[in-house]
Amino acid sequence: MITLKRNIKFLLTSLFLIITLGLWVSSPISAKGQDQDRVQDPATHGGDAVDADMDGVAGNGQGSAGSMGEGIESAKQSLTRVSERVNNPEVGEQLRVMTESHAQVQTKAKTALQNMSARSRSMKFIFGPSYQNAGELKAQAAQLRSDAGELASLKEELTSTTDQTEVQGAMDSLEEEAVALEAQVEQELEGFSLFGWLNRILSGY
Numbered sequence: 715m716i717t718l719k720r721n722i723k724f725l726l727t728s729l730f731l732i733i734t735l736g737l738w739v740s741s742p743i744s745a746k747g748q749d750q751d752r753v754q755d756p757a758t759h760g761g762d763a764v765d766a767d768m769d770g771v772a773g774n775g776q777g778s779a780g781s782m783g784e785g786i787e788s789a790k791q792s793l794t795r796v797s798e799r800v801n802n803p804e805v806g807e808q809l810r811v812m813t814e815s816h817a818q819v820q821t822k823a824k825t826a827l828q829n830m831s832a833r834s835r836s837m838k839f840i841f842g843p844s845y846q847n848a849g850e851l852k853a854q855a856a857q858l859r860s861d862a863g864e865l866a867s868l869k870e871e872l873t874s875t876t877d878q879t880e881v882q883g884a885m886d887s888l889e890e891e892a893v894a895l896e897a898q899v900e901q902e903l904e905g906f907s908l909f910g911w912l913n914r915i916l917s918g919y
Contacts, residue, residue: 785891786820786858789884793865796877805871812861816888819854823895826850830902842910843902845919851899855892862888 790813797809826847833844862885869881907913 783820783824783891785887785889785894786816786823789887789891790816792880792884792887796872796880799874800872800877802871805868808868812864815857815861819857823851823854826854827898827902838905838907840908842907842913843905845914845917848899848903849917849919851895855895855899858888858892858895862892 793809793813793816797806797813800806800809830844830847830851865881865885865888869878869885872878872881
């Protein structure tokens with residue numbers, strides 16, 4: 715009985731060390747992956763290296779490189795226009811603060827997506843996807859929905875129909891972006907892995 719307990723403890727300890735090593739190794743791999751995402755296209759860029767940006771994240775669907783981030787950018791532009799026109803200084807300030815918050819969400823989401831997509835196939839097969847970055851993406855999607863709810867309240871304080879329409883458009887854009895982020899997370903989490911379940915537990919995802 716004692717021997718069995720020791721074997722189980724040894725197995726769990728080994729698994730823990732393996733997953734810890736994998737998480738540690740994944741950090742430099744991500745950095746290399748981002749460097750590899752830089753593409754060379756002499757025909758269109760005169761030989762300069764160009765950041766592939768989000769092109770390596772997903773090729774289709776709502777999480778495509780072309781659409782990712784557009785919802786936030788559209789909302790920022792709409793809210794900036796309204797904040798410059800609105801007669802209520804307090805509402806204008808709230809809109810400006812929210813626009814800055816959206817810029818931070820955009821940066822955090824982009825970084826998390828790049829980190830997830832940069833993980834090599836072998837790392838994904840052994841340790842699974844980066845649940846830490848997946849959690850970050852879900853948190854940013856939740857933030858966008860929270861901001862949309864706050865905008866609904868601010869919208870009621872606006873007297874201009876044009877401003878109300880712009881704010882509603884920003885709310886819709888934020889919701890679409892939240893859906894796109896969540897779809898991207900689900901896509902990145904697909905696939906089989908040997909120790910992904912343990913990685914998930916340790917990451918608290």
